[in-house]
Amino acid sequence: MKYKDxxxxxxxxxxxxxxxxxxxxxxxxxxxxPDVSKEKDAEEKFKAVAEAYETLKDGEKRAAYDQxxxxxxxxxxxxxxxxxQHFARGQASFDDIDLADLFAGLGGRGGFxxxxxNAPIAGRxxxxxxxxxxxxxxxxxxxxxxxxxxxxxxxxxxxRVPRVVTVRIPRGVTDGQKLRVPGKGGxxxxxxxxxxxxxDIAVTPHRLFRADGRDLFVDLPLAPWxxxxxxxxxxxxxxxxxxxxxxxxxxxxxxLRLAGRGLARxxxxxxxxxxxxxxxxxxxxxxxQRTLYRQLADASNFNPRAHFERExxxxx
Amino acid sequence: MNHEIAEALSLDERATLxxxxxxxxxxxxxxxxRALVDYGALAPVDPAAATxxxxxxxxxxxxxxxxxxxxxxxxxxxxxxxxxxxQRVEALEAExxxxxxxxx
Numbered sequence: 001m002k003y004k005d006x007x008x009x010x011x012x013x014x015x016x017x018x019x020x021x022x023x024x025x026x027x028x029x030x031x032x033x034p035d036v037s038k039e040k041d042a043e044e045k046f047k048a049v050a051e052a053y054e055t056l057k058d059g060e061k062r063a064a065y066d067q068x069x070x071x072x073x074x075x076x077x078x079x080x081x082x083x084x085q086h087f088a089r090g091q092a093s094f095d096d097i098d099l100a101d102l103f104a105g106l107g108g109r110g111g112f113x114x115x116x117x118n119a120p121i122a123g124r125x126x127x128x129x130x131x132x133x134x135x136x137x138x139x140x141x142x143x144x145x146x147x148x149x150x151x152x153x154x155x156x157x158x159x160r161v162p163r164v165v166t167v168r169i170p171r172g173v174t175d176g177q178k179l180r181v182p183g184k185g186g187x188x189x190x191x192x193x194x195x196x197x198x199x200d201i202a203v204t205p206h207r208l209f210r211a212d213g214r215d216l217f218v219d220l221p222l223a224p225w226x227x228x229x230x231x232x233x234x235x236x237x238x239x240x241x242x243x244x245x246x247x248x249x250x251x252x253x254x255x256l257r258l259a260g261r262g263l264a265r266x267x268x269x270x271x272x273x274x275x276x277x278x279x280x281x282x283x284x285x286x287x288x289q290r291t292l293y294r295q296l297a298d299a300s301n302f303n304p305r306a307h308f309e310r311e312x313x314x315x316x
Numbered sequence: 317m318n319h320e321i322a323e324a325l326s327l328d329e330r331a332t333l334x335x336x337x338x339x340x341x342x343x344x345x346x347x348x349x350r351a352l353v354d355y356g357a358l359a360p361v362d363p364a365a366a367t368x369x370x371x372x373x374x375x376x377x378x379x380x381x382x383x384x385x386x387x388x389x390x391x392x393x394x395x396x397x398x399x400x401x402x403q404r405v406e407a408l409e410a411e412x413x414x415x416x417x418x419x420x
Contacts, residue, residue: 029387035380035402050387122340142321166321175413178376179324180341196341198379199324212417213410255418266328276418 001079003071004099006052014070018057025053055103065103101150101158123186123195124149130199132169134206138238138263140171147197149186161186165197172264174213175203208236214263214271220256221280222246237261237273244275252279331372332361338370342378344385351392352381357399377403 007014010024032039032046039045055061071077126149132141145165150158165184173179178200185195203211210217220235230248234241237258244256255274262271284290303309325331339346352358353368358377360368370378380402381395390398 026388033384033387035384036398046387125341167324168321169324170326173326178327180327180372180375181322181324184322193340197322210417212414215417217417266326266330274418 001077001097001099001102003068003073003075003077004048004051005071005073006056006065008073009048009052010056014066016056018059021053021056025049025057029053051100054100061103097157098150098160101160104150104158118190120192121152121189122192123151123188125195125198126185127198127200129202130169131202131204132173133204134209134211135238136169137173137201137203137211138171140173141169143167143169145197145199147184149195151187152189167197167199169199169201170266172214172266172270173201173203174263175201175211177201209238209273211263214265216262216271216273217255218273218275219278220244220246220275221278222250224279224281227251227277227279235275246277250277252277325372327372327375329371329373332369333372333375335360335368335370338374338378341375342382344378344382348381348385348392348395349378352378352396352399355393355396357381357396 007016010016010021010028012020012024016024028049029046031037032042032049034043034046037046055065067080068077126147128145128147130143130145132143143166145167146162147165148160148162151161152158165181167181167184169179178198181197181199183194184197188194208218216238218235218237220233222231222233226233226246227250228248230250231246233244233246235244235258239261242258242261244258246256250256254277256277258273258275260270261273264270284293333341335346335349338344338349342349344352349358353360353363358370358374358381360370362369377399381399384390384398384402385395388398
């Protein structure tokens, strides 16, 4: 079994009072709790802090933990011989046990020892972050997840059981969306229901498309003459290239909507794809082209700053 | 090796849940969930119904409430206030994402 120094995790002395331990936990929870914190690695840090507090806040668990003596963080150690009677029913091996699972089994929340030792116990829920590409979000995908949930053996001792679960992600998932996979968390014991697997979806930023919910946005650079005269453009979409008719007189910033080309909604409809027009200006080095631009400037009475002049005439 | 494929379900308004199911999923006791409904932090489909049902969209809120209650030892009223802030932050983040998506 690997030793975890819960006192060091909370930053308190081994002689700390329950009040000191609570204060240290509250300070760290406020800083790292994933629901309120944007700190880097907040979730991992909070898990370690919560695990330490879960044991040290409880007098019985803290006393059992203190019996282990003091070791270096992560050091392998053997628990005292009387631990088997304390934590398990009958013979049990502690070799592959996580310290946190062991203390969770000693009364309290999520405890495996109940007033009725034959009562059903529900399996644990398991949460996992899943990163998908925009194409996977668009089409749906299958992913394999390594799930490691504490499960009870016949002696009532929790072991981490590594499993690989293949999950079908429906099409149209969005960044930040939560999905539930029923019954794929920890197994229940004595007829208790299995826990669920909860997935937190993160969509990797795409080189072309940006998503807002189920609408997608893509920048559409046009040459000035394409914007003025209109054009037929081959536009990439997550479902493949489509032909987009750009009307004549299209302005920069205008959004051309391609209905139903965004991400699928659960009701079967889909978001839209918006092509945001940008006017790209070529670098003109050629005399012939420069001459043509001059001729255009002379022929046109277009004034893109007419509103400046209107503003100036209204000034006091 | 087990090749069974599990379906990931979207937690949207198409599915509804009973209060007991929400208790299981959130690890919050029923009385705390009722208090959160009283404070407006959770909304059943029909608050006047004899037996409440909730759309699955509330699972995420209820599970967040369950975590916050457990990890910060909050009562239902404090929980409802914190949830309000969490939702405001989420709404602002969504607005920011929308602006980035449109502006590039």
